[in-house]
Structure formats: structure tokens, C-alpha cells
Amino acid sequence: xxxxxxxxxxxxxxxxxxxxxxxxxxxxxxxxxxxxxxxxxxxxxxxxxxxxxxxxxxxxxxxxxxxxxxxxxxxxxxxxxxxxxxxxxxxxxxxxxxxxxxxxxxxxxxxxxxxxxxxxxxxxxxxxxxxxxxxxxxxxxxxxxxxxxxxxxxxxxxxxxxxxxxxxxxxxxxxxxxxxxxxxxxxxxxxxxxxxxxxxxxxxxxxxxxxxxxxxxxxxxxxxxxxxxxxxxxxxxxxxxxxxxxxxxxxxxxxxxxxxxxxxxxx
Amino acid sequence: xxxxxxxxxxxxxxxxxxxxxxxxxxxxxxxxxxxxxxxxxxxxxxxxxxxxxxxxxxxxxxxxxxxxxxxxxxxxxxxxxxxxxxxxxxxxxxxxxxxxxxxxxxxxxxxxxxxxxxxxxxxxxxxxxxxxxxxxxxxxxxxxxxxxxxxxxxxxxxxxxxxxxxxxxxxxxxxxxxxxxxxxxxxxxxxxxxxxxxxxxxxxxxxxxxxxxxxxxxxxxxxxxxxxxxxxxxxxxxxxxxxxxxxxxxxxxxxxxxxxxxxxxxxxxxxxxxxxxxxxxxxxxxxxxxxxxx
Numbered sequence: 229x230x231x232x233x234x235x236x237x238x239x240x241x242x243x244x245x246x247x248x249x250x251x252x253x254x255x256x257x258x259x260x261x262x263x264x265x266x267x268x269x270x271x272x273x274x275x276x277x278x279x280x281x282x283x284x285x286x287x288x289x290x291x292x293x294x295x296x297x298x299x300x301x302x303x304x305x306x307x308x309x310x311x312x313x314x315x316x317x318x319x320x321x322x323x324x325x326x327x328x329x330x331x332x333x334x335x336x337x338x339x340x341x342x343x344x345x346x347x348x349x350x351x352x353x354x355x356x357x358x359x360x361x362x363x364x365x366x367x368x369x370x371x372x373x374x375x376x377x378x379x380x381x382x383x384x385x386x387x388x389x390x391x392x393x394x395x396x397x398x399x400x401x402x403x404x405x406x407x408x409x410x411x412x413x414x415x416x417x418x419x420x421x422x423x424x425x426x427x428x429x430x431x432x433x434x435x436x437x438x439x440x441x442x443x444x445x446x447x448x449x450x451x452x453x454x455x456x457x458x459x460x461x462x463x464x465x466x467x468x469x470x471x472x473x474x475x476x477x478x479x480x481x482x483x484x485x486x487x488x489x490x491x492x493x494x495x
Numbered sequence: 496x497x498x499x500x501x502x503x504x505x506x507x508x509x510x511x512x513x514x515x516x517x518x519x520x521x522x523x524x525x526x527x528x529x530x531x532x533x534x535x536x537x538x539x540x541x542x543x544x545x546x547x548x549x550x551x552x553x554x555x556x557x558x559x560x561x562x563x564x565x566x567x568x569x570x571x572x573x574x575x576x577x578x579x580x581x582x583x584x585x586x587x588x589x590x591x592x593x594x595x596x597x598x599x600x601x602x603x604x605x606x607x608x609x610x611x612x613x614x615x616x617x618x619x620x621x622x623x624x625x626x627x628x629x630x631x632x633x634x635x636x637x638x639x640x641x642x643x644x645x646x647x648x649x650x651x652x653x654x655x656x657x658x659x660x661x662x663x664x665x666x667x668x669x670x671x672x673x674x675x676x677x678x679x680x681x682x683x684x685x686x687x688x689x690x691x692x693x694x695x696x697x698x699x700x701x702x703x704x705x706x707x708x709x710x711x712x713x714x715x716x717x718x719x720x721x722x723x724x725x726x727x728x729x730x731x732x733x734x735x736x737x738x739x740x741x742x743x744x745x746x747x748x749x750x751x752x753x754x755x756x757x758x759x760x761x762x763x764x765x766x767x768x769x770x771x772x773x774x775x776x777x778x779x780x781x782x783x784x785x786x787x788x789x
């Protein structure tokens with residue numbers, strides 16, 4: 229029996245898109261519980277509905293059938309959610325700092341100086357405090373994505389939703405950001421729901437991997453990632469548990485099995 | 496110098512800030528073997544300067560104008576000097592100053608009202624789909640009707656005074672602003688929909704903090720068109736309904752075959768247009784460097 233605290237309950241969610249007489253079932257009868265403090269990755273090929281599921285959890289899209297519930301904290305206050313977009317969505321006319329402040333502006337309880345202070349703290353977390361007054365277009369893609377992360381962190385979310393945030397970055401930048409995100413998550417303990425199609429990325433970051441398949445988008449299985457924390461301190465990829473998990477995910481998603489490997493010449 | 500050189504490679508809307516982000520366009524200055532070619536290279540550099548090119552171009556056109564005018568009567572085409580003299584004469588006789596004041600006053604009042612109303616209407620249409628569905632047919636009708644056909648009705652309703660000309664300028668400058676603002680707001684609304692939703696922005700806050708700033712490139716494009724039309728509106732308004740202003744001077748000098756003065760005034764009107772385009776460009780370069788990066 230799972231005794232962990234449920235943060236988001238996805239129950240029997242179906243999402244159907246209609247466009248020009250074409251009907252696409254993006255998600256079919258998907259149910260998952262997301263637990264507090266976990267780093268959950270939604271993994272699958274494009275078209276499996278992983279982004280749609282994230283958008284439904286974040287309230288950006290409605291369900292066709294079924295429900296998504298974000299449960300309140302123990303004291304009854306609603307959980308705060310925040311979102312990191314794949315295409316960052318920075319406002320080009322605002323400085324880096326003002327972009328981070330953007331998420332705090334609708335909250336009237338936060339004063340102007342507090343807003344600025346919190347935003348600076350968020351920028352320090354992602355290591356961009358020295359770029360506070362720069363315009364976003366002077367920053368590299370990876371740095372822009374970190375500003376997007378700082379903007380999401382500034383609202384101090386209980387649940388952070390991330391939609392393929394590193395998908396458009398080159399390999400080196402991506403690995404640097406993965407490490408930074410892993411460290412931030414271990415520091416903060418925020419629940420993170422992370423969409424990716426990169427199996428290595430999912431294993432490196434997550435405590436739990438949710439596999440989805442396409443046509444129609446549906447849940448295959450949920451797998452725990454049993455690797456020690458502080459994963460930036462050792463080579464996760466070559467850990468036997470990670471190799472086994474990687475192979476399992478790959479076969480599970482493709483639905484095919486492999487023969488035993490041709491024997492390597494013995495020395 | 497570097498600013499000038501790099502922008503010379505980008506004909507069209509251009510500002511000096513461009514080169515800041517393209518340091519590789521800065522030419523290599525030192526070349527030990529080049530002392531013999533120094534003068535030649537200096538000349539090339541001067542010739543590539545858009546300011547110099549502009550001046551040379553104007554000088555060339557003036558030269559051609561002057562040569563052609565030698566073969567024609569001063570009534571058909573006076574020389575550049577005669578036109579400048581014509582302008583100078585009406586200036587010192589106190590005809591030009593008051594005309595400019597009358598014209599520009601009406602033009603800028605009309606332009607300000609037209610642009611303001613255009614912003615308001617365009618934002619409303621762009622942000623509220625239901626209003627847009629009801630109002631768009633009217634916008635299209637007004638936008639496709641040439642403003643001039645309204646003049647006789649305006650004269651009947653408002654008389655021959657200054658108000659009629661201001662209203663005429665409002666009516667022709669408002670539509671480019673409406674169309675452009677609407678397009679800008681709609682475009683930004685789809686682009687930033689998720690962002691404002693995620694961070695809990697309401698309708699009005701979204702319009703104020705996201706949609707309007709995001710639409711500034713569209714607004715400036717609309718403003719440029721409206722500014723051009725405002726000059727047209729000012730001159731036509733004074734052709735039809737006036738006893739003062741630059742348009743009135745044009746008609747007057749034309750009818751009395753004072754071609755030198757006529758061309759002088761035409762030149763002046765062109766300068767006003769040029770001046771306005773310059774102002775918009777400076778505003779754009781100074782305050783909105785992000786436009787060229789988005």
C-alpha cells in the first residue's frame with residue numbers, strides 16, 4: 229500500500245482533439261497519482277500525449293473526459309503550480325529581472341521591493357543574478373531557459389511543471405542544465421513533473437518515470453528509478469541499474485524484444 | 496564610422512545599434528603593406544558611408560534638375576536655386592510661417608486623435624473576439640473607402656473651418672492604427688496565452704502588461720502609415736476646405752503659375768514627412784532594440 233502523500237490525482241483522463249473532421253485521441257483513460265516531493269518524468273515518443281497531459285495538469289487545457297485534481301496542502305491552502313515552457317516565452321521588452329518578476333506581479337500581497345528581492349534570489353539559484361538587467365535577447369538559449377526556470381521558481385511553487393525545457397538545447401548545455409536542475413530539486417524538495425522524450429535525461433533526473441505510448445496516447449507503466457541521490461557526483465549512465473532501466477524503457481516503449489547480443493570475442 | 500559601415504549593408508530600416516551585436520562586421524583596420532593604398536581605401540570607406548551616399552545622391556538629383564531646368568521655361572521648371580529663393584521669399588514676407596503653424600497644428604491634433612482612437616478600437620477588437628465579430632465588417636468598409644469622398648459630407652456637417660480638416664485627418668489616420676493594432680494584439684494573444692494563464696493574469700492585466708507591449712512593432716508600423724496619411728490629409732483638406740495653410744499656398748501658387756514658390760512648398764512638405772519618419776526610427780532604435788531580435 230502506497231502511503232505517500234498524493235499531490236496531483238489524474239483520474240481516467242481522455243483528451244480528444246478535433247480539427248477539420250480529423251479526430252485525434254491524444255490521451256485515453258490515463259490515471260496516475262503524483263506524490264509529494266517526487267521528480268516524475270513523463271516519457272514517450274512524440275504524439276503520446278505527454279505534453280497534453282502536462283498542460284491538463286497545469287490547467288492550460290481541458291479534459292474531454294475524466295478529472296485532474298490538485299490536492300491542497302495539509303493546512304488546507306491550495307498548492308501553487310508553476311510552469312516552464314519549452315520555448316521559454318520570455319518577454320523581450322523586459323530585462324531578465326523584470327521577466328522573473330512577471331510571475332509575481334499578479335500577487336497583490338507581495339510588495340514591489342519583496343518582488344524584486346524574491347526574483348533576485350531566484351536568479352541567484354540559477355546562477356544568473358549578474359545578468360539581472362540584461363535584455364533576454366543578449367542571452368544564449370541555455371541562459372534564457374534558466375531565466376524561465378527562475379521565473380517559475382520565484383513564485384515558490386509546490387508543484388513545478390516542465391515541458392521539455394531542454395529539448396531545443398545542444399548536448400553540452402543540456403547536460404549542464406540537467407545537473408543544475410538535479411541540484412536545485414534536491415535542495416528544494418518541490419514536486420516536479422517533467423516531460424521529455426530523452427530516456428537518459430529522464431533516468432538522470434527522476435525518481436519515477438511514467439511511460440506513455442501513442443495512437444492513442446495511453447499509459448504503459450510507471451517505473452521507480454532506484455539510483456542514489458546526488459547523481460551529479462557519479463556517472464549515472466554507466467550504473468548497472470540505469471543500464472537495465474534504460475533497456476527496459478526502450479523495449480517497453482517500442483514494444484519489441486531483442487535477441488541476446490552477438491558474443492563478443494573473448495580475450 | 497563602424498555604425499555607419501555596418502548599417503550600409505542593411506538597406507531599409509536601420510539604426511546604429513545594429514552593429515553592436517555584429518562585431519565581425521567591423522573591418523580590420525591595420526594592414527602593414529597597405530600604405531600605398533591608404534588614400535584609395537579611405538575614399539572607399541567614405542563612399543560606403545550612407546550619410547555621404549545620401550548627400551551625393553541628393554547632389555546628383557539637384558544637378559540633373561538644374562541641367563534640365565536650363566532648357567525649360569521657369570514657369571514649367573524653375574532651377575533648384577530659384578525654388579529655394581521662392582521659399583525664402585515667402586518666408587521673409589511672413590506668408591510661410593503662419594501657413595506652417597496652421598497646417599501642422601491641425602495635422603498633429605488630427606493625428607493624435609486618430610492614432611489614439613485607433614489604438615483604443617484596435618486593442619478592443621484584438622482582445623475581445625465577440626466585439627471583433629460584430630465590428631469588423633464596419634472597419635473593413637471604412638478602411639477600404641478612400642477618405643476624400645467624405646469631404647463634401649464633412650463640409651455640410653461641420654462647415655469650412657479648422658474642425659472639418661481635423662476631423663478629416665482623424666478619419667483617414669484612424670484605420671491603419673485600428674488594423675495594425677488589432678493584428679498585433681491578436682498575434683501576441685495567441686503567442687502569450689499560456690504565459691498569462693500560468694501566472695494568473697486577468698484579461699485587463701494581460702492586455703496592459705503583455706499584449707500592448709508585445710504589439711509595439713505593429714503599433715509603430717501603423718503609426719508610420721498614419722503619419723504619412725496625416726500629411727496627405729492635411730494638404731488635401733486645405734486644397735478643398737481652406738483659406739490658409741500649406742495646401743492653400745500650393746493651390747494658390749499653382750493657379751498663379753508661381754512655380755518656384757510652388758516647388759519650394761512641395762519640398763517643405765516632403766521634409767516634414769522625412770522628419771516624421773526619422774522621429775519614428777529614433778524612437779524605435781532608442782526604446783525598442785528588442786524588435787529586431789524577436
